[in-house]
Amino acid sequence: MTLSHYVALGSILFIIGVFGALTRRSVIGILMSVELMFNAANINLAAFNRYLHPTGVTGQAFALFIMTVAAAEVVVGLALVLAIYRRRDKIYMEDINLMRG
Amino acid sequence: MISRAWLIPILPLAASLVILFFGREREDSPLPFVGIAAIGASLWIALRILFDVALGTLALPYENDWSWFSFAADLKGHPFILDMRAGVLVDGAAAAMLAVVCLVSLLVQVYSLGYMRGDAKFKRYFAYMSFFTASMLGLVVSNNLLVTFGCWELVGVSSYLLIGFWFEREAPAYAAKKAFITTKLGDLGFFLALLLTFLYAGSFNIVRVKDVVEMGYMPPFVVTLIGLGLLSGAAGKSAQAPLFIWLPDAMEGPTPVSALIHAATMVAAGIYLVARCYFVFAASPLAMETVAWAGLVTAFLAATMALVPYDIKRVLAFSTVSQLGFMMCALGVGGYTAGLFHLTTHAFFKALLFLCAGSVIHAVHTNDMRSMGGLSKRMPLTFLTMVVGAAAISGIPPLAGFYSKDLILEKVFEHSPAMFGVLALTACLTAFYTFRMLFLTFWGDGRNNERVSRAEESQAVMTIPLLILAALSLVSGWALEHAWAASPGAAGPGAFASLVGPGVAAAEHGATGAARHVNPTVLAASVTAGACCFIALAYSLYCGPDLGAAERLKARFLPVFKLLENRWGFDAFFLALVDIADRVADLAKWVDTEVIDKVFVDGWGVLTRIAAEISHLFDALFVDQAVDGCGYLSRDWVGAGLRGLIARGQVQEYLLYLAVGVSLFAIMK
Numbered sequence: 026m027t028l029s030h031y032v033a034l035g036s037i038l039f040i041i042g043v044f045g046a047l048t049r050r051s052v053i054g055i056l057m058s059v060e061l062m063f064n065a066a067n068i069n070l071a072a073f074n075r076y077l078h079p080t081g082v083t084g085q086a087f088a089l090f091i092m093t094v095a096a097a098e099v100v101v102g103l104a105l106v107l108a109i110y111r112r113r114d115k116i117y118m119e120d121i122n123l124m125r126g
Numbered sequence: 127m128i129s130r131a132w133l134i135p136i137l138p139l140a141a142s143l144v145i146l147f148f149g150r151e152r153e154d155s156p157l158p159f160v161g162i163a164a165i166g167a168s169l170w171i172a173l174r175i176l177f178d179v180a181l182g183t184l185a186l187p188y189e190n191d192w193s194w195f196s197f198a199a200d201l202k203g204h205p206f207i208l209d210m211r212a213g214v215l216v217d218g219a220a221a222a223m224l225a226v227v228c229l230v231s232l233l234v235q236v237y238s239l240g241y242m243r244g245d246a247k248f249k250r251y252f253a254y255m256s257f258f259t260a261s262m263l264g265l266v267v268s269n270n271l272l273v274t275f276g277c278w279e280l281v282g283v284s285s286y287l288l289i290g291f292w293f294e295r296e297a298p299a300y301a302a303k304k305a306f307i308t309t310k311l312g313d314l315g316f317f318l319a320l321l322l323t324f325l326y327a328g329s330f331n332i333v334r335v336k337d338v339v340e341m342g343y344m345p346p347f348v349v350t351l352i353g354l355g356l357l358s359g360a361a362g363k364s365a366q367a368p369l370f371i372w373l374p375d376a377m378e379g380p381t382p383v384s385a386l387i388h389a390a391t392m393v394a395a396g397i398y399l400v401a402r403c404y405f406v407f408a409a410s411p412l413a414m415e416t417v418a419w420a421g422l423v424t425a426f427l428a429a430t431m432a433l434v435p436y437d438i439k440r441v442l443a444f445s446t447v448s449q450l451g452f453m454m455c456a457l458g459v460g461g462y463t464a465g466l467f468h469l470t471t472h473a474f475f476k477a478l479l480f481l482c483a484g485s486v487i488h489a490v491h492t493n494d495m496r497s498m499g500g501l502s503k504r505m506p507l508t509f510l511t512m513v514v515g516a517a518a519i520s521g522i523p524p525l526a527g528f529y530s531k532d533l534i535l536e537k538v539f540e541h542s543p544a545m546f547g548v549l550a551l552t553a554c555l556t557a558f559y560t561f562r563m564l565f566l567t568f569w570g571d572g573r574n575n576e577r578v579s580r581a582e583e584s585q586a587v588m589t590i591p592l593l594i595l596a597a598l599s600l601v602s603g604w605a606l607e608h609a610w611a612a613s614p615g616a617a618g619p620g621a622f623a624s625l626v627g628p629g630v631a632a633a634e635h636g637a638t639g640a641a642r643h644v645n646p647t648v649l650a651a652s653v654t655a656g657a658c659c660f661i662a663l664a665y666s667l668y669c670g671p672d673l674g675a676a677e678r679l680k681a682r683f684l685p686v687f688k689l690l691e692n693r694w695g696f697d698a699f700f701l702a703l704v705d706i707a708d709r710v711a712d713l714a715k716w717v718d719t720e721v722i723d724k725v726f727v728d729g730w731g732v733l734t735r736i737a738a739e740i741s742h743l744f745d746a747l748f749v750d751q752a753v754d755g756c757g758y759l760s761r762d763w764v765g766a767g768l769r770g771l772i773a774r775g776q777v778q779e780y781l782l783y784l785a786v787g788v789s790l791f792a793i794m795k
Contacts, residue, residue: 043785047778055778122775
């Protein structure tokens with residue numbers, strides 16, 4: 026297992042996340058894809074820390090913070106989704122277009 | 127002591143500032159003594175310089191200067207730093223002049239203590255006096271023509287302040303303006319001469335300019351122009367024809383001021399300037415001849431005008447003009463020494479005459495000689511000193527005026543017998559009008575007993591200066607002519623010549639190269655005899671208890687008297703000039719308001735407005751529409767298209783654009 030494997034895993038996860046965020050109709054799906062991207066980043070952090078600075082724990086600590094922030098973000102996101110659902114009875118992205126020019 | 131020469135003008139200047147800015151205006155203010163002390167110190171320095179010269183321990187000329195200012199200049203592509211230096215240049219003439227100015231100013235200021243006592247502007251008067259003296263002394267010692275010019279103008283300003291000292295009354299205010307403007311007219315020439323001097327000599331330093339002129343580096347016509355310019359300035363200041371019109375009116379000032387103006391500070395400046403720049407005239411025969419003729423005409427005209435007035439100060443004023451004419455004429459015919467000699471002696475006896483007149487006026491409170499008469503018993507000291515002054519100015523031997531006037535007449539005779547004739551007649555007229563004044567004032571009892579009987583001799587502070595000046599008038603001619611003959615610095619008779627002479631000996635010699643042989647004794651005797659005859663004539667006309675003889679003579683030659691009383695029409699001539707100037711100014715004003723304002727200025731405004739309207743229309747129709755059109759195009763056409771295409775409100779599309787963008791950057795590195 027080299028650094029490349031971890032970086033490749035992170036990249037694959039990130040691309041899956043991006044693909045999901047771009048293609049899912051449901052807001053829930055998009056939120057889950059975003060979580061995927063966060064985790065790809067976490068893997069990168071942990072891997073780089075492990076291979077480039079074996080003695081330190083900065084990357085791991087940073088990953089923990091990101092998880093915390095991601096959790097908080099999901100709370101806000103789900104609250105928004107819930108509010109939209111209560112108002113419109115559906116949560117499809119193509120219907121949420123208040124920012125149309 | 128000569129190294130302190132720069133202090134001579136500085137001390138009175140400092141004194142004037144002290145008097146002006148410190149203390150309160152009080153009738154018994156002690157501040158005038160500051161001015162008197164300062165001028166006394168200056169006099170002491172000046173006298174020490176003279177004594178050093180007389181003892182032969184000091185060689186003149188002495189020059190010392192300091193850097194005044196400097197600036198970068200460019201001459202035909204060669205840049206250089208021009209260092210303007212200002213300082214003192216004391217030659218024989220300057221040394222003599224310094225002593226005379228300081229002495230006369232000191233005596234006049236002491237005299238003024240009595241004369242001006244009780245005046246509401248007592249302190250200010252002495253501040254002006256000190257300033258006046260300082261300006262004149264600065265003019266005398268300066269080695270830089272620019273500084274000389276500055277002092278020259280300061281003399282003008284001070285004379286303006288002092289002539290118009292009682293400016294609450296209309297006549298002094300008018301006289302002050304007249305004096306100032308008339309002298310400015312002459313100063314234009316002086317200024318022009320300065321410009322030409324700097325243009326051709328590149329320096330204002332008198333010695334350097336002298337070198338340039340004497341080496342012949344200056345084109346002759348330029349030298350002549352400079353000479354005429356200087357003469358014009360001198361004619362204004364020294365009241366030469368036709369610019370003498372201001373001097374009789376200047377009598378409106380306090381009488382000691384008149385004494386100072388006439389003896390030492392103001393009118394002497396013009397003569398002194400011509401003497402100081404004598405090298406210019408020596409290099410230009412035309413300018414020299416003009417000086418001589420200006421002096422001659424002035425001397426004669428002023429002497430005739432002095433024959434008729436009944437105002438005692440006016441007689442003296444015309445007499446000054448006439449004597450200045452003598453000096454100018456002397457300078458013009460090459461009598462440098464003679465002119466300066468007369469300037470010196472004249473300072474003494476003219477100051478004496480004025481201060482005597484002031485004493486008389488102080489006693490009888492009028493200028494009109496018809497209201498005087500018989501004062502010899504009431505004011506014996508004033509009477510005796512005035513007799514000395516009158517005899518001195520009339521050229522009675524062995525008083526001061528005899529020596530100097532004799533020297534002038536001798537020089538003029540060598541130059542031209544015709545001019546000598548006119549000048550000799552003028553000298554006789556001088557004796558006539560002076561003694562006419564004396565007889566009218568002091569002889570002939572009973573014309574106005576009320577005023578005369580209340581007259582009293584002036585106090586000591588006024589009579590002591592009179593006595594000193596009288597003593598100087600008695601002996602200065604003889605002393606200056608002979609006393610120094612035995613001193614190491616002088617050779618032969620004519621000590622005054624040896625004092626002022628060395629610097630200009632060559633010029634003087636050149637000008638009198640073709641001298642006529644003349645017996646000075648015969649000349650002097652004949653002129654003196656003529657003067658005595660005219661004195662006798664004056665006695666017969668004006669000495670009686672009434673003015674019957676004089677009035678009959680006047681009735682017989684009324685047109686002549688009228689002409690003389692109108693001053694040969696010079697005042698009328700200048701008033702006519704002013705009138706013409708007024709009319710021209712009116713015309714110019716009409717052209718300005720009616721033609722230039724209405725047609726050009728207002729017309730231009732109308733044109734501008736029309737152009738502005740057109741411009742506005744163009745702006746609104748084309749420019750604004752173009753701007754609006756651009757806005758409309760970008761908002762409703764391009765913008766609307768883009769909004770429909772891209773900004774559809776789909777968050778995922780935006781994210782796609784972002785992802786594509788980031789990927790592009792990543793690919794492009």
